[in-house]
Amino acid sequence: MNLTDQINAAWNWLTASAHWSGSDGIPHRLLEHLGYSALALVIAAVIALPLGALVGHTGRGGFLVVSFANLARAVPTLGLLLLVVTVTSIGLTPVIIPLIALAMPPILVNTYEGIRGVDADIKDAAEGMGMKGPGVLLKAEIPVAMPLILLGLRTAAIQVVATATIAAYAGIGGLGRYIVDGLSRKDYPSVVGGSVLVVLLAVIVQVAFIGLRRALVSPGLRGSSRTS
Amino acid sequence: MSVLAADGEPLIRWNWIGDHSDELTTLTLHHLKLALLPILFGLIVAIPLGIMCVRWRWLYPPTLGVANVFYGIPSLALFMLFIPYFGIGSGGQADFTIILPLTLFSLSVLVPNVVDGLRSVPEPVRQAATAMGFGTLRRLVQVELPIAVPVIIAGARVAAVASISLVSVGVLIGNGGLGQLFIDGYSRDFTTPIIVSCVLIIVLALFSDGVLVTAQRLLTPWARTRRSNG
Amino acid sequence: MIRFDGVTKRYPDGTVAVDDLTLEIPSGQITVFVGPSGCGKTTSLRMINRMIEPTAGTISIDGEDIRKKDASDLRRGIGYVIQHAGLFPHRTIIDNIATVPYLLGWDKKKARATALELMERVGLDTKMAKRYPFQLSGGQQQRVGVARALAADPPVMLMDEPFSAVDPIVRNSLQDEFLRLQSEVRKTIAFVTHDIDEAVKLGHRIAVFQVGGVLAQHATPDELLTNPAEGFVTEFLGGEKGLKRLRFNRELDATEEPAQPEIEDDVEAAER
Numbered sequence: 008m009n010l011t012d013q014i015n016a017a018w019n020w021l022t023a024s025a026h027w028s029g030s031d032g033i034p035h036r037l038l039e040h041l042g043y044s045a046l047a048l049v050i051a052a053v054i055a056l057p058l059g060a061l062v063g064h065t066g067r068g069g070f071l072v073v074s075f076a077n078l079a080r081a082v083p084t085l086g087l088l089l090l091v092v093t094v095t096s097i098g099l100t101p102v103i104i105p106l107i108a109l110a111m112p113p114i115l116v117n118t119y120e121g122i123r124g125v126d127a128d129i130k131d132a133a134e135g136m137g138m139k140g141p142g143v144l145l146k147a148e149i150p151v152a153m154p155l156i157l158l159g160l161r162t163a164a165i166q167v168v169a170t171a172t173i174a175a176y177a178g179i180g181g182l183g184r185y186i187v188d189g190l191s192r193k194d195y196p197s198v199v200g201g202s203v204l205v206v207l208l209a210v211i212v213q214v215a216f217i218g219l220r221r222a223l224v225s226p227g228l229r230g231s232s233r234t235s
Numbered sequence: 236m237s238v239l240a241a242d243g244e245p246l247i248r249w250n251w252i253g254d255h256s257d258e259l260t261t262l263t264l265h266h267l268k269l270a271l272l273p274i275l276f277g278l279i280v281a282i283p284l285g286i287m288c289v290r291w292r293w294l295y296p297p298t299l300g301v302a303n304v305f306y307g308i309p310s311l312a313l314f315m316l317f318i319p320y321f322g323i324g325s326g327g328q329a330d331f332t333i334i335l336p337l338t339l340f341s342l343s344v345l346v347p348n349v350v351d352g353l354r355s356v357p358e359p360v361r362q363a364a365t366a367m368g369f370g371t372l373r374r375l376v377q378v379e380l381p382i383a384v385p386v387i388i389a390g391a392r393v394a395a396v397a398s399i400s401l402v403s404v405g406v407l408i409g410n411g412g413l414g415q416l417f418i419d420g421y422s423r424d425f426t427t428p429i430i431v432s433c434v435l436i437i438v439l440a441l442f443s444d445g446v447l448v449t450a451q452r453l454l455t456p457w458a459r460t461r462r463s464n465g
Numbered sequence: 466m467i468r469f470d471g472v473t474k475r476y477p478d479g480t481v482a483v484d485d486l487t488l489e490i491p492s493g494q495i496t497v498f499v500g501p502s503g504c505g506k507t508t509s510l511r512m513i514n515r516m517i518e519p520t521a522g523t524i525s526i527d528g529e530d531i532r533k534k535d536a537s538d539l540r541r542g543i544g545y546v547i548q549h550a551g552l553f554p555h556r557t558i559i560d561n562i563a564t565v566p567y568l569l570g571w572d573k574k575k576a577r578a579t580a581l582e583l584m585e586r587v588g589l590d591t592k593m594a595k596r597y598p599f600q601l602s603g604g605q606q607q608r609v610g611v612a613r614a615l616a617a618d619p620p621v622m623l624m625d626e627p628f629s630a631v632d633p634i635v636r637n638s639l640q641d642e643f644l645r646l647q648s649e650v651r652k653t654i655a656f657v658t659h660d661i662d663e664a665v666k667l668g669h670r671i672a673v674f675q676v677g678g679v680l681a682q683h684a685t686p687d688e689l690l691t692n693p694a695e696g697f698v699t700e701f702l703g704g705e706k707g708l709k710r711l712r713f714n715r716e717l718d719a720t721e722e723p724a725q726p727e728i729e730d731d732v733e734a735a736e737r
């Protein structure tokens with residue numbers, strides 16, 4: 008089977024009306040997938056954003072944060088999932104825990120680095136004008152670090168969306184079903200079609216973050232500093 | 236010490252490790268090969284590609300777009316794409332079913348870093364080099380690339396750690412290095428192999444990370460001296 | 466009036482940055498701290514708004530110990546200008562200038578109106594109000610820095626090498642406009658520089674610091690030029706040759722720019 012055949016087969020799979028309805032239909036699986044991804048991302052952000060901001064602001068514990076993030080990055084997601092499944096049982100927990108572990112490091116490190124990297128002159132001026140600690144953080148440091156903070160969130164979001172395919176192994180659906188089931192049935196169009204859907208989702212995430220950037224990053228920062 | 240899982244089985248049985256040391260060694264070495272060759276190939280491709288993207292600016296946005304797509308494809312799906320060409324299984328040609336997709340993945344991290352690294356060269360430095368009579372190639376090799384090394388290595392670190400973790404996903408198509416033990420343990424409801432292989436993977440990742448940090452120190456002695464002076 | 470009373474600052478690593486400083490900064494005048502790099506000028510200045518806390522001694526403003534006030538409240542009443550302006554890159558020029566008024570809870574309209582008025586006063590085209598700092602030249606950014614410090618009309622201003630990051634021509638015009646502005650607003654200003662020409666040009670009084678944080682001489686520019694203390698101060702002023710040049714420049718300035726002697730006369734008249 009060559010590349011054109013693969014593409015054709017995937018196209019046929021994606022456009023077959025049978026795949027667009029029911030509990031194994033694309034819309035349902037897509038919503039499941041988005042649900043797990045969003046839940047994991049929100050939990051990770053709720054933990055990592057304040058932590059990274061605090062450590063960056065106070066300058067204390069930076070080494071710990073970076074080391075922890077490096078360690079968390081090294082944890083194999085599939086291994087953690089199967090471990091949690093084996094110890095507990097099939098369900099939401101074994102999916103969410105590895106995804107949170109996956110999402111935390113980029114959010115944590117980028118927030119920390121972003122805030123720590125704010126020009127000393129800017130912090131100095133903020134304090135010198137009589138802003139208090141939280142004021143300096145909210146009115147000066149976070150807005151200036153926003154491009155990096157968003158970059159961390161975006162990286163986390165894309166990794167989570169791509170990796171949430173493993174939800175299938177915990178028996179709770181998501182787009183991974185098409186990939187995993189396709190694999191065991193040797194139904195390659197289903198595998199490729201499922202993958203295409205995940206990639207599309209990743210692209211949508213990218214686009215969403217371009218919008219967020221427009222909304223949250225001051226034009227004053229766009230001209231001078233660039234982030235990829 | 237015995238930490239118990241729900242059904243009274245210990246989370247980890249230490250004697251299993253000794254009984255399987257040969258298997259563990261083989262799997263670890265194979266895992267390293269599958270994970271690190273992609274980084275090597277990735278660097279070989281990313282450096283010239285990054286240089287071209289800096290040279291010809293229009294090349295970068297499309298390259299970045301493609302890189303981002305590879306970053307977003309689930310690794311499992313990426314592996315699948317290569318099965319028709321290199322087959323399934325462990326060892327020999329089939330290893331490329333894992334190595335090539337991971338190379339593509341590493342490129343998605345490495346290329347932007349090479350470009351950012353080269354762009355981080357301060358304009359005055361570039362101009363001074365030109366003014367002193369460096370040609371384009373010499374300036375690239377002797378001035379720009381060395382200054383870009385820390386950013387490039389930072390990318391290689393991220394890519395290497397991710398790659399070491401991702402190899403294990405390959406087990407789902409029958410070739411995942413230490414990931415093999417995930418499935419062994421999962422199918423027998425036996426946690427020891429899962430924990431042991433997770434720990435080994437983490438150790439491998441931290442070890443590779445350490446090697447890359449050391450490499451950076453050796454390659455950029457000036458950064459070190461500056462830090463100790465300041 | 467700002468008063469240093471036996472103020473010493475020793476950093477945790479043992480460096481004595483300021484050593485037993487006693488000094489008065491008279492109201493409505495510019496007092497310049499000058500001296501070689503590392504002599505403790507910045508440290509002295511930043512102790513006034515409590516960005517740095519002294520190890521010993523007291524600092525008071527108009528007779529009140531600055532430690533009696535909450536540090537942030539104190540700072541909102543003291544304008545602060547630094548070398549690279551430290552503008553907020555994410556805020557427009559007008560919002561940068563209005564920072565302290567916002568902090569003080571002024572209503573937005575009033576804060577912005579004040580900011581616009583200040584832009585004119587420091588010589589900035591009000592068309593730039595909606596721009597961001599990166600769209601301004603270094604000299605323009607520095608003007609914004611000065612306007613921002615003036616926004617809440619604080620009686621006291623601290624300026625740390627505000628004009629040193631721009632080229633000599635721009636610096637000169639910034640200095641001239643600064644003097645003109647000061648003749649209108651009459652702030653109590655502590656001004657740090659390591660440039661003796663700038664010190665002589667701007668200062669009503671000059672405090673010459675020596676490395677180790679010791680005050681070597683405190684005098685008016687004319688006294689300093691006619692009667693420099695032996696040794697360090699004379700050397701810092703460039704010896705006989707340097708002194709000659711400085712005196713000559715001062716006479717030139719006096720004929721060109723009558724603004725400054727007038728201020729001095731006024732203040733003296735007011736004191737009498």
Ligand SMILES: Nc1ncnc2c1ncn2[C@@H]1O[C@H](COP(=O)(O)OP(=O)(O)OP(=O)(O)O)[C@@H](O)[C@H]1O
Nearest residue numbers: 476478480482501502503504505506507508509659
């Ligand atoms: N946070 C600090 N910790 C330790 N030593 C410091 C610290 N800040 C300043 N110093 C030291 O205190 C001394 C005075 O520093 P200060 O910044 O006040 O000098 P300065 O006169 O403003 O110099 P410059 O003209 O270079 O700005 C210097 O020797 C400096 O190294």
Ligand SMILES: [Mg+2]
Nearest residue numbers: 506507508625
């Ligand atoms: Mg200083």
